[in-house]
Amino acid sequence: MCLAIPALVSELLPGDMAKVSLDGVTKEISIAMVEDVKPGDYVIIHVGYALSKIDAEEAAKTLALLAEAGALAGAAE
Amino acid sequence: MTSTAAFGPGAIALSVAVAPPDEGGGVIDVKVASTRPVGFSTALFVNRPADEIPALVGRLHALCGLSHTAAAAMAIAAARGRDASAEAAARFDGLLAERLGEHLRSTFLGPAGAPPGEVPRDMLADLRVVLAATRELVTAAGRTPANEPHRDAIERARAAVSRLGPALDATGALRLPPASWAAGVAERFGPASGDVHLDADPLTGADDTTIVAALAADPTGFAAHPRFSGRRPETGPLARAAARGPIEAGRRLDARLAEIAAAVDLLAAPAAARRRALADWVDAVAIDGHTGCAAVESPRGRLHHLVRLDGIGRVAFYAILAPTEWNFGPDGPFAATIRANRPTADEAGRARVERIAAAFDPCVGFAVTVEERQRA
Numbered sequence: 001m002c003l004a005i006p007a008l009v010s011e012l013l014p015g016d017m018a019k020v021s022l023d024g025v026t027k028e029i030s031i032a033m034v035e036d037v038k039p040g041d042y043v044i045i046h047v048g049y050a051l052s053k054i055d056a057e058e059a060a061k062t063l064a065l066l067a068e069a070g071a072l073a074g075a076a077e
Numbered sequence: 078m079t080s081t082a083a084f085g086p087g088a089i090a091l092s093v094a095v096a097p098p099d100e101g102g103g104v105i106d107v108k109v110a111s112t113r114p115v116g117f118s119t120a121l122f123v124n125r126p127a128d129e130i131p132a133l134v135g136r137l138h139a140l141c142g143l144s145h146t147a148a149a150a151m152a153i154a155a156a157r158g159r160d161a162s163a164e165a166a167a168r169f170d171g172l173l174a175e176r177l178g179e180h181l182r183s184t185f186l187g188p189a190g191a192p193p194g195e196v197p198r199d200m201l202a203d204l205r206v207v208l209a210a211t212r213e214l215v216t217a218a219g220r221t222p223a224n225e226p227h228r229d230a231i232e233r234a235r236a237a238v239s240r241l242g243p244a245l246d247a248t249g250a251l252r253l254p255p256a257s258w259a260a261g262v263a264e265r266f267g268p269a270s271g272d273v274h275l276d277a278d279p280l281t282g283a284d285d286t287t288i289v290a291a292l293a294a295d296p297t298g299f300a301a302h303p304r305f306s307g308r309r310p311e312t313g314p315l316a317r318a319a320a321r322g323p324i325e326a327g328r329r330l331d332a333r334l335a336e337i338a339a340a341v342d343l344l345a346a347p348a349a350a351r352r353r354a355l356a357d358w359v360d361a362v363a364i365d366g367h368t369g370c371a372a373v374e375s376p377r378g379r380l381h382h383l384v385r386l387d388g389i390g391r392v393a394f395y396a397i398l399a400p401t402e403w404n405f406g407p408d409g410p411f412a413a414t415i416r417a418n419r420p421t422a423d424e425a426g427r428a429r430v431e432r433i434a435a436a437f438d439p440c441v442g443f444a445v446t447v448e449e450r451q452r453a
Contacts, residue, residue, distance in 0.1 A: 002440050061136070
């Protein structure tokens with residue numbers, strides 16, 4: 001299963017590429033599969049490609065869930 | 078600052094050890110090491126109201142989110158002693174769209190396709206059209222009254238798939254126009270590749286009773302490492318095709334392309350045809366008065382969700398068994414297929430392993446290494 005971790009688009013690059021911030025780490029990804037991506041958008045990533053855009057509210061909910069899951073996992077260790 | 082690091086998307090490391098040429102070559106060992114998160118659903122869902130779970134599980138999965146949502150809704154309905162089929166029926170157009178979009182995208186990406194920069198712009202444009210249409214249909218699933226199809230989105234997807242190539246003739250056989258994108262994919266993965274493929278032992282609905290019993294007895298363990306004694310079940314497009322009738326094992330990519338064509342045809346078919354097809358996609362069963370299990374034929378194969386509810390409708394336990402666990406198990410069909418091939422410890426051998434892995438289409442990214450090792 002591939003978890004949907006939202007990444008914040010920080011910069012568009014040539015060749016349908018973009019810089020995103022994911023959990024504080026900057027990565028370059030392809031945005032060739034999704035139209036109209038711009039800085040400030042949240043995207044869901046899979047193997048280096050943006051799969052879809054999600055709105056900021058949805059992204060915040062998902063990040064909160066994943067943070068909760070991470071905290072639960074940490075507590076269990 | 079909160080961190081999601083404990084639950085990254087994960088990946089699969091595929092490590093193949095081969096004997097050197099002076100020892101005759103051949104595969105010595107295949108290791109499948111996964112960092113995919115397992116068991117997070119139990120940690121996250123326990124004590125939540127069950128009605129929250131279908132939306133939550135869909136949001137958490139980057140791939141096949143609607144299949145997860147449908148499986149959750151069906152398992153919860155079964156646990157409550159209710160009719161689970163309505164949950165699937167309300168989302169069936171979305172499930173069809175999800176299969177279409179996932180298959181098309183995974184075939185464009187990685188070894189099956191070509192980097193986006195190398196894909197002709199018209200083909201990339203068609204891919205985008207299909208993905209946008211399928212996202213629209215997936216988002217609408219379960220929300221539109223009476224599952225009213227979005228005709229415009231369906232027609233846009235149908236036209237773009239037609240240009241990309243895969244189509245079914247009147248007998249249901251796959252047809253690929255020469256020089257089409259799909260014909261090129263089939264050529265790269267077909268007999269000319271020299272890859273050896275093994276016949277699939279398909280995982281089907283007939284196996285659900287055994288799976289449900291195993292999941293109920295050991296939900297966490299079986300969900301992480303499913304296995305049947307004496308069998309090596311495969312799930313996904315080739316397995317679904319093999320369950321319907323004979324198909325050459327080397328036609329794994331053809332089976333996926335055929336499902337792309339079939340999904341777009343079904344989306345455009347009359348509602349009665351879609352209702353008939355639904356029976357082969359989903360199932361759900363009540364295990365006892367508070368436990369339910371559901372199976373959904375997700376794009377990459379049969380997906381199982383098990384839920385146990387407490388006395389006030391909250392989740393007491395949750396387990397998800399994903400299709401990749403079957404196909405990429407330590408002694409699963411992928412590992413067996415690699416053993417049946419003779420990859421070499423060079424670029425061609427690595428490409429062969431990568432091509433075979435892409436044909437099995439795991440739900441997370443993967444990295445391949447092929448190294449020589451002396452036989453012990």
